[in-house]
Amino acid sequence: MTVGFNEVGKILGNWAIANTDGKANIVLIVSNEVPPTGPLVAGIKSALEENCPDCRIAQEINVGVTEWATKIQPSVQSALQVDPDVNVVVPIYDSMSQFVVPALRLTGRAGSVKVATFNGTPFVLDFISQGVVDMDIGESLDWIAYATVDGHLRDACGMKSPTALNVPFYIFDKDNVADAGSPAQFDTGYGDAYVGGFRTLWGLDGK
Numbered sequence: 001m002t003v004g005f006n007e008v009g010k011i012l013g014n015w016a017i018a019n020t021d022g023k024a025n026i027v028l029i030v031s032n033e034v035p036p037t038g039p040l041v042a043g044i045k046s047a048l049e050e051n052c053p054d055c056r057i058a059q060e061i062n063v064g065v066t067e068w069a070t071k072i073q074p075s076v077q078s079a080l081q082v083d084p085d086v087n088v089v090v091p092i093y094d095s096m097s098q099f100v101v102p103a104l105r106l107t108g109r110a111g112s113v114k115v116a117t118f119n120g121t122p123f124v125l126d127f128i129s130q131g132v133v134d135m136d137i138g139e140s141l142d143w144i145a146y147a148t149v150d151g152h153l154r155d156a157c158g159m160k161s162p163t164a165l166n167v168p169f170y171i172f173d174k175d176n177v178a179d180a181g182s183p184a185q186f187d188t189g190y191g192d193a194y195v196g197g198f199r200t201l202w203g204l205d206g207k
Contacts, residue, residue, distance in 0.1 A: 003144070003165055005036040008118050008137055009043020009092075011169065015116050015135055016044075016088045017052040024048070024055035027079045029072060029091040029100070032062050040092050040118070058083050063096075072099035080107045088114045094124040094136050101132045120172065125184035128177040138170045138180070140190040146198045153202075 016024040028044065030037050041060075048055045059079045063071045072091070080086055080103065091100050094117040104110040110132060117124065120138025127133035147165040154161040170190055172180060179189035199205055 002163070003036070003139065003167065004169075006039040006043040006046075008169065009040040009045075010047045011043075011137055011171070012040075012090055012092070012116055012118065013044040013047025014051060015171075016090065016114075017047070017055055019114055019116075019134070020055070020087050022052050022054060024052060024088050025083070025085045026055070026057045026088045026090055027076060027083075027086050028057050028060045029076070029089070029096055030060060030062050031065050031068075031093065033064055034093070037092065044090065044092075058086050068096055068099055072096055073103045076100055076103035077107055080104070080109050080113070086113060088116065091115070091117050093117070094119040094121045094133075097124050097127060097133055101127065104132070120170070120180075122180070122184035122186060125172055125177050125180045128172060128174060129182065129184075131174070134173060136172045138172050138189065139167060140170075140187050140194075142187045143167050143190060143194050146194060150198060150201070 016026055028041070030041055045057070048057070061075045061079065063075065076089060089100055089104070091097050097115060097117055100115060101110070104113055115133045116135040117133065118137040120136055124133055124136050128136060144165055144167050147167050151161045172189070176189070177184070181188045
């Protein structure tokens with residue numbers, strides 16, 4: 001069972017389109033060694049192709065995970081200096097943002113260049129509260145755990161198991177980031193209806 005990384009990419013791409021009035025000029029930061037990168041980037045590109053032919057990826061920067069701390073900031077600074085029309089930076093994994101924010105500040109582009117990302121890591125949600133990141137697509141790890149256990153139990157019982165986890169994403173921005181707590185906490189802001197739902201599904205109500 002998998003998380004819908006392609007869908008995440010489509011959300012990021014469409015968000016960039018909507019929040020630049022169809023004029024997205026994107027610096028995309030990726031780590032090709034990480035398996036979800038492929039479908040996630042494909043989702044971003046398909047959203048742009050389908051919904052905004054005038055939008056473009058100005059530069060795609062591939063940085064290995066072990067090099068995030070040394071290469072993301074100078075690479076983003078360079079991209080912003082080369083192309084003053086860049087108006088969105090998309091670090092596809094939100095922990096990359098800690099190296100993007102300094103690049104925006106040092107180039108004087110903080111606030112004018114939007115930042116959209118994925119994972120819902122608490123310190124990045126706090127960046128939204130501080131106004132230096134604009135959007136983060138969150139995922140509840142606890143909800144994912146419940147869905148994963150459900151799939152394995154189905155396998156163990158000889159039942160058909162879903163091919164996807166079907167866990168929803170939650171788009172955090174300045175209007176709702178307070179739902180994650182202050183400071184932000186893991187697995188906060190997603191509600192808890194799934195807990196009762198799975199317990200009912202598993203016949204554990206009242207136990």
